[in-house]
Amino acid sequence: MTTPLESLIASGTKLWLDSIDPDLVATNRAQGATGATSNPIIVGDLIKTGRFDDRLATLMDEGFDDETVAWQVTNLLVKEAQEVFSDVHEKTRGNDGYVSFELDPLLEDVECKLSTEERAAEYIELGKKWAAGQSNRMIKVPATPGGLAALEELVAAGITVNVTLIFSERQYQAARDAVWRGAQRRDSLDNFKSVYSIFVSRIDVYTAKHVAELSEAAQGMVGIVNAQRLWQDNQAFWADKKLPLDQEIIFASTGTKNPNDPPQKYVAALAGSDIQTNPPATNDAIQKIDGLTFERAVDQLPPQEVLDDIDAKVDFTKMEETLMEEGLAKFADPQKALLALIAEKRSTLQAAK
Secondary structure (H helix, E strand, O other): OOOHHHHHHHOOOEEEEOOOOHHHHHHHHHOOOOEEEOOHHHHHHHHHOOOOHHHHHHHHHOOOOHHHHHHHHHHHHHHHHHHHHHHHHHHOOOOOOOEEEEOOHHHHOOOOOOOHHHHHHHHHHHHHHHHOOOOOEEEEEEOOHHHHHHHHHHHHOOOOEEEEEEOOHHHHHHHHHHHHHHHHOOOOOOOOOEEEEEEOHHHHHHHHHHOOOOOOOOOOOHHHHHHHHHHHHHHHHHOOOOOOOOOEEEEEOOOOOOOOOOOOHHHHHOOOOOEEEEOHHHHHHHHOOOOOOOOOOOOOOOOHHHHHHHHHHOOHHHHHHHHHHHHHHHHHHHHHHHHHHHHHHHHHHHHOO
16 A cells, blocks of 8 residues: 555655654655755754764764864764665666755854855855765755855856755745856766755745735645745756756745644645655654545646735745745754754763763
8 A cells, every 4th residue: 555655756756854863764765755954953953862972972082172073963964864865866866865964054144244255155165075075965055145156156066056945036046047057167967966945834934924914715825836836937947958867946844834734735735746855743744644645736826816816915025035034043043052052962971971
């Protein structure tokens, strides 16, 4: 009997895991997942379990400071996940089987005094450092002014990028165009791969709060419509480029935020193409629904009256500004928390000696 996640994959979706927990990676790989992604929250939650205290102690004994320990642990965990998906990467000749590695979120901290150009230079340097020698690692860069300014150089240098924190058409197109400029500077396009992470459910949290006048049919659908439209834009742009590898949308933030929504709401609406990075809890909840099957729906937009209502009432520029402001706080704060956690662990581990 086909499981819900197997039917999702059969619909044409690549299933990636929003975690690099070694246990969850193994479980989800067995369920059909073919990639994963990382961020400081995930790393911090893993460290809190105490399962990696030995690794932390070893790094601390080698004299590394808290920041270096944080990056070394992240690098090790991402590498282990890469090994799990390396067979997929090999089998698909580089079209799948990746694990995303997020660059320093503190570059987007409100207290960071660097200019856009200086931030871009940092992203380029860090991207080259953490991509070196890693065939199935994606370097995750945010669609901020500094991140967007770094993309052309990163891609020209042969690095595979995952552009994250995308909420709007403006961000997506700026990212895609910069990536394509970089790709055209390469000697060969054989290994050129890029993905664009569109955040979905956060948009519906925004409209519930700021666009209460939406009709009942449109409220809670803006995140889906936005993602479907960007998917269509992406399909159209790359259609005539005749590239060996797919340049894809990642549907991110697919876990529901509204307790009245079924767990499969976003997963079902975006099934059928490209990549979904689902939270472990979403995959678990979906797997427990007896008889649930997914069919291609990513290219089926809601009725015209719903689209008209959304277009009349949602200011997408204002939405992007608000969500980016919130998103950057959620981006930088977990890195600060991770560094504080490692400092705390250092004290605990040293006291235990």
